[in-house]
Amino acid sequence: MDLQHITDTVFVVAGPVNLGLVKTPGGLVAIDSGLDKQSAKNLLKAANELQDNLIAVINTHAHADHFGGNETLQKRADPRFYAPVGEADVIRRPAWEPQYLWQGAAPLPDMRGKFLLAAPSRVDEVFESGASFTIAERTFQSVALSGHSHYQSGILVDGVLFCADAYLDENITDKHGLPFFVNYLETLQSAKQTKTVNAQWWVPAHGIVTDKPGRAVDYYIHRLQRVFDLITTYIAAERRTLEQVVSLVCQELNLTPRGAGPYALVRTPVSACITAAVEQGLVKPVVEDGYLWFERGN
Ligand SMILES: [Zn+2]
The missing domain is CATH 1.10.10.10 (Winged helix-like DNA-binding domain superfamily/Winged helix DNA-binding domain)
Structure with missing residues (x-):
């Protein structure tokens, strides 16, 4: 488990999907829960290392590799779950993900693995993309970054922008060849927007934490x-x-x-x-x- 200290109050559990942990006066808030039980365990281990409790999880969007850990966290820590409007519906009924990938029909059997179909999760609080909200006296600013999914939201806190999948690192763009998105123009717009957000640190969900995202963003857009x-x-x-x-x-x-x-x-x-x-x-x-x-x- 690779726990990175980004600021005094913001931490990243680095991995195939980077997860955030934010200190508040009431406990820790996670940004995304990762793919599965293992990623959830990594978050709880990190919380333990930081000697604090997990009180909330903010999911950036409803892709299985970003909320698949919710089920385990729900059982073991019972945090409050936050999600953007639109994404919350899929987090509650995750069968929609393989269904929409198969034109709305019942998905083929090999589309029901954990990468496309996570366990359903509770969503306690739904927020509009672009809204700010407070958890335990800490303000979280959501940033509308639609395109990769229809209602994806980045999270800005303490000068750190959790970008979700609004862009990928160069090597990951190359690995995928064609990054996943559902709206071409919105994806371009959101990638550009990440560069204009007033942040000191950028955390792409897939890639490395950086203070200079420009090259990776431009490569992705290109x-x-x-x-x-x-x-x-x-x-x-x-x-x-x-x-x-x-x-x-x-x-x-x-x-x-x-x-x-x-x-x-x-x-x-x-x-x-x-x-x-x-x-x-x-x-x-x-x-x-x-x-x-x-x-x-x-
Ligand atoms: Zn995604």
Whole structure:
């Protein structure tokens, strides 16, 4: 367990998903709970090291790797759970995550693993993205960072911005090839916004804590723009189905998703790019012979 002291009152439990711990006069507040039982145990171990109790958990968004530890924390520490409006619904009914990745239908069996389907969790307090709220005399400022998920919220406290998945470190952007997002323009906007927030430290959920996020943010934005341009270029050349575009993107970025779950994590951001291209008039959808085609817009 790697407990990093960022300020006098803000700590990060570093790992595959970075988790926050914030000291308040009433106890510790966690930012996200990680993927599973192990990440929850790491948080409790860190709280123990800091000789304080966990009194609350703020989830930034409803992806299984950010709230999958809630169940264990609920059993062992019973903190109050906070989540942004919209995300709270999925945290309470997490089956929605694999369902929306499978066009709303009952998900395929291999989309029900812990990476896409967490245990349901209580949400005690729901906050609007952009609102500030107080827990045990400490003010937490939420920062609307939608795009990676529809209602993702960053958390600013004591000059530290917990960015959730608004951007990734360069090496993680490279590892994923195509980062996950559901709204192309909002994702670009949110990544840019992280740079303008008045903070001293930036904590991406996947990457390292930094006082200079600019390069990683720009790299991330550049990757998204490259993918968007690829997609509109493919469709401008000839009409394509969504599956064809996904396949072309996989070939170009050397992505090799194995299984329906990893495949859906590529198809969704490709779909989001197509929606943005349709909204901009670059692409239009046409249904013919039982195929949904995307072709050059007028
Ligand atoms: Zn996420």
